[in-house]
Amino acid sequence: MSQTALSTRTQDWPQQVKRPGNHDWERTATNWLRDLLPARYAGYATLTRSPVLLARHAQLQVQHEMRAVRVALETGRAQLPSLGVTEGVIETSIRMYAAELQQLSRLARAIRVVAEALAAGAGAARAR
Structure with missing residues (x-):
């Protein structure tokens, strides 16, 4: 792995998740991923028992x-005035959505590095 890729992975790793190799890191990854999903998904044992599947679902959820x-960003200025939303509220909502998109992008990168680590661990376990 290149130094740049390693640096990016380290930068994107979520603080709430222990690093691979640390005791109980997969549990912290699973808890973090589960918290990212709507609460109704906590009842699906298939997701909660398979960290790799859980990570995949979290990736899909964030993509959506x-x-x-x-x-919302692309249509706000065109659609919100006809709903009676004032220009000030429209501009505030545009800034809010732009900030949310940046936050979701960071979250997507964090999910991706955790998912890769979980998959690598699952692959190593299958190889044994």
């Missing part, structure tokens, strides 16, 4: 959230 925010 990003799409929704992009639509």
Whole structure:
């Protein structure tokens, strides 16, 4: 792995998750990922028992959230005036959505590095 890739992975790693190799790191990863999903998903044992599947679902969930925010950004100025939303509120909402998109992008990178680590661990376990 290149130094740049390693640096990016370190930078993107979520603080709430222990690093691979540390005791109980997969549990902290699973808890973090589960907290990112809507509460109704906590009842699906298939997700909670498979960290790799949970990570995949979290990636999909964030991708969909990003799409929704992009639509809100792209259509806000055109659609909100007809709903009676004032120009000041429209501009505030545009800034809010832009900030949310940045936050979701950071979150997507964090999920990706955790997912890669979980998959690598699962692959190593299968190889044994």
